[in-house]
Every structure is written in C-alpha cells, then in structure tokens.
C-alpha cells in the first residue's frame with residue numbers, strides 16, 4: 124500500500140495497565156486455559172506434559188511442565204510478549220498456535236502472576252515473570268524477575284530441555300484470602316482439577332491414542348476419551364467426505380442396550396449424551412469443538428447418538444474463523460450446504476438406531492420384521508395403528524373365544540408396554556402434531572362406543588343428562604362434545 128500522502132502521525136500505544144486486564148476477559152475457563160498452554164507444549168514437540176496443582180488456600184499454585192524443545196532467554200522473553208507472532212504467518216503443520224497470544228490470555232484469565240521457566244538443550248534455564256499488579260502499578264509492559272522457589276528453578280534439572288508454566292495468585296479460581304484449612308474450598312478446587320483432567324483426556328485424545336504424547340496429572344497418566352466409541356462393534360461409521368482440505372467422518376454410536384453400563388456412562392462425557400451430539404471439530408488433531416451442530420441443526424434427544432468428526436488443517440484458520448481460545452469455528456458459507464447434507468444423512472441413521480435400538484440391520488429383510496405399531500400419515504398428521512397381523516394379536520383374538528378376560532388383560536399389557544413413545548416424540552418435535560384420538564379415523568366406531576356406554580348407564584338407571592355429564596368428563600370422548608350432545612335423540 125502506498126503511504127506517500129501521510130502528513131503527520133500520532134502514537135496511540137495501548138495503555139499497559141488497562142490492556143493487560145482486558146486479556147483477562149477473553150472467556151476461558153480453567154479447562155480451556157490449561158489446554159491452551161498444553162497446545163504450546165505439543166507445538167514444542169513435548170513427549171510428556173505434567174499438569175499439577177498444589178493446594179495452599181489463596182496461595183495455591185497450578186503448574187504445567189513439558190519436556191519440549193524449550194527456549195533460550197531471548198526466545199522466552201519473545202514468547203511472553205503479547206502478539207509474539209503474526210496471525211497471518213504460515214505455521215508448520217503440527218503447530219497448534221495462531222495468534223501469538225494464547226499463553227498470556229489463557230494464563231491471565233486464571234491468575235495474576237505467570238512465571239515461566241524454560242531451558243533449551245545446551246543452555247542454562249532462565250525464567251521471567253508477568254505480574255498483573257506490577258503492570259497495573261507501573262503501567263509499563265515489563266516482565267520482572269523476583270526470587271522464586273528452588274523447586275521451580277530445579278524442575279527442569281532432569282530434562283534435557285523443557286518449559287515450566289506456573290500460575291500463582293489464582294484469583295479467578297480461589298479468592299486470595301482463602302485459608303489453607305478451608306476444606307470446602309479445597310474440595311471445590313480439587314473438583315475443578317478433575318474437570319481439567321476430563322477436558323484434557325478429550326481435547327488431546329488423538330495425541331494420547333497415537334502415543335505422540337503422555338499427559339500426567341500428579342503421577343497418574345491421563346487416559347484418552349474418544350467420542351466415537353470406535354472399539355464398539357455396534358458403532359456405525361460413515362465414509363469420509365472432503366470439504367476442500369477439511370474431512371468429515373460421521374458416526375452413529377450404539378444404542379444404550381448394546382453398551383455396558385460403564386461404557387454408556389463414560390461415553391456421555393462432561394455434558395451428558397444429549398449435549399455431546401453434533402460435530403467434533405479438530406484442528407491439527409486437537410479437539411476444538413466437542414458436540415456442536417455449527418448452527419445448522421438443533422440439539423434434540425433423538426439425535427444423541429450422532430457424532431461427526433471434522434478435521435481441519437491450520438491453513439483453514441481464517442476461513443473457519445478460529446478464535447484465540449480455539450474453542451469456536453464457523454464453517455465458510457460456501458461449505459455449509461455440503462456439511463448440512465452430510466450431517467442430515469448421519470442424523471437420519473442416528474434417529475433410526477435411537478428408535479429401533481439398532482435392531483433394524485441392513486442385512487435383515489424388511490419382510491422378516493414384525494412391528495407392533497404401524498405409522499400412517501393421514502393428511503399432515505401421523506397415526507399410530509396396532510398391527511392387526513402381528514402374531515401375538517392373532518393369538519389374543521383366538522384366546523378371546525375361550526378366555527376373554529385373560530385375552531383382554533394380555534392385549535392391554537401388550538399395548539401398554541409397547542406404546543411407541545419415542546416415535547411420537549420425534550414426530551411431535553419435528554413435523555408438528557400427531558393425530559388426537561379418533562381425530563383421523565372413522566367416527567362410526569367412536570359413535571358406537573359412546574352409544575355402548577350410554578345404553579349400559581341407562582340400564583343402570585342414570586338420566587340422559589347425567590350420562591352426558593359423565594361422558595364429557597371421560598377421555599377420549601370429552602374431545603367430541605358434539606357427539607355427546609346428540610345423545611338425547613336416542614331417547615326419542
């Protein structure tokens with residue numbers, strides 16, 4: 124661009140004290156903040172990452188140590204600088220970064236003091252500190268060095284190279300005045316650590332499964348959480364489909380009845396089955412969005428078995444509008460229709476499995492299947508009819524000749540146990556209404572039923588008015604007052 128016509132310039136530097144505080148408001152939670160720091164470890168080729176916390180009341184500490192390539196002192200200062208890299212720069216395929224900000228924004232979202240110790244192979248370790256209070260007081264973009272615990276200084280001694288991130292003054296997690304003896308605050312803190320573990324198990328599951336990284340929390344190795352239940356025989360996988368450089372792969376997870384209780388519970392993840400449905404968007408194998416329909420569909424109970432993987436390379440960051448936290452993505456408008464139609468296919472299969480418990484297998488001939496309920500479309504409403512040809516219904520008819528009471532009881536039980544609630548629910552929420560009782564069927568039967576009750580009540584001595592009142596309060600006849608009104612005509 125040509126700037127030859129500039130007459131004057133004015134410096135408009137950001138004000139350090141207020142700007143650094145805005146970094147706190149990017150919207151991370153503890154889990155997403157820790158994951159953002161671990162992204163850097165993975166980009167630095169770490170083989171192991173240790174996520175630890177130490178309860179000390181308001182002085183509690185969270186640390187993230189990696190054995191990645193580490194940094195020289197100069198590189199460390201550069202790394203701690205906001206906007207350390209240009210978001211437009213091309214990055215290596217495995218680099219999980221984009222904005223040159225994550226380390227700072229993630230850290231400040233949780234703590235007031237970020238200490239970073241790093242060692243590059245062949246160099247001595249160095250460390251620097253960002254202290255929000257110091258920046259606030261001095262209004263200067265200045266890192267500081269103060270004495271730190273020997274434990275932190277020597278944390279890298281046994282590693283050839285690596286980096287240690289320390290968060291202290293965790294004011295966003297624990298009020299600073301909290302006493303170390305406050306057991307309930309301690310329990311809450313530990314519960315948050317558990318949530319972090321769960322989030323890391325999901326976010327980095329592909330790295331863990333490929334054995335390219337080991338994540339530890341205290342001495343425990345974190346096991347991966349794979350959303351797609353790939354080891355389950357009943358999981359249905361769809362063929363991959365490309366959207367430019369991105370790839371989609373859909374899965375319909377097995378119906379609950381094909382999973383052990385433990386697997387079912389575990390597969391619901393942090394947010395429950397209903398919420399975990401949707402697209403799982405990965406960027407360089409790192410999970411960014413876990414169960415989101417990208418604004419293309421709504422989350423509904425009957426699609427809860429549907430999970431679709433989308434893999435993005437980091438070259439699509441700007442097309443997919445990746446955010447600093449790496450927690451949102453928006454598909455480019457031109458891809459939306461393709462994604463929607465792929466999603467639709469997988470969702471249709473998902474709903475079938477949900478409704479029929481996965482029992483209608485592709486290999487089974489349609490004629491072999493004996494449904495009890497038949498779905499029929501009448502106008503724009505749906506009716507559910509009992510299949511009169513069902514073998515059990517035929518048996519009940521025969522039974523009625525010799526043991527009518529038992530036959531009726533069998534019939535009622537059979538209907539009660541099998542009412543197609545799921546199908547009705549799906550029709551109601553998707554296509555609008557299902558038909559009300561007798562709404563779409565021949566009224567002769569309904570009339571005959573009303574007449575039957577009328578005659579029987581008359582014999583027992585009730586007046587026509589009394590019987591009308593009785594029927595007006597009786598389901599399903601109360602929906603047809605016009606048929607009850609004309610009962611007087613039977614008297615004449």
Ligand SMILES: Nc1ncnc2c1ncn2[C@@H]1O[C@H](COP(=O)(O)OP(=O)(O)OP(=O)(O)O)[C@@H](O)[C@H]1O
Pocket residue numbers: 162163164167189191192193194201202203207208219220221222223224225226227285286447
């Ligand atoms: N654990 C680490 N090991 C080695 N280098 C690191 C580590 N953490 C950060 N760095 C260096 O610091 C830079 C800045 O990190 P930061 O997380 O702020 O931004 P980024 O990763 O480049 O991009 P993003 O804002 O998308 O996270 C990184 O690009 C990397 O060069």
Ligand SMILES: [Mg+2]
Pocket residue numbers: 159162163219220221224225226
């Ligand atoms: Mg980063």
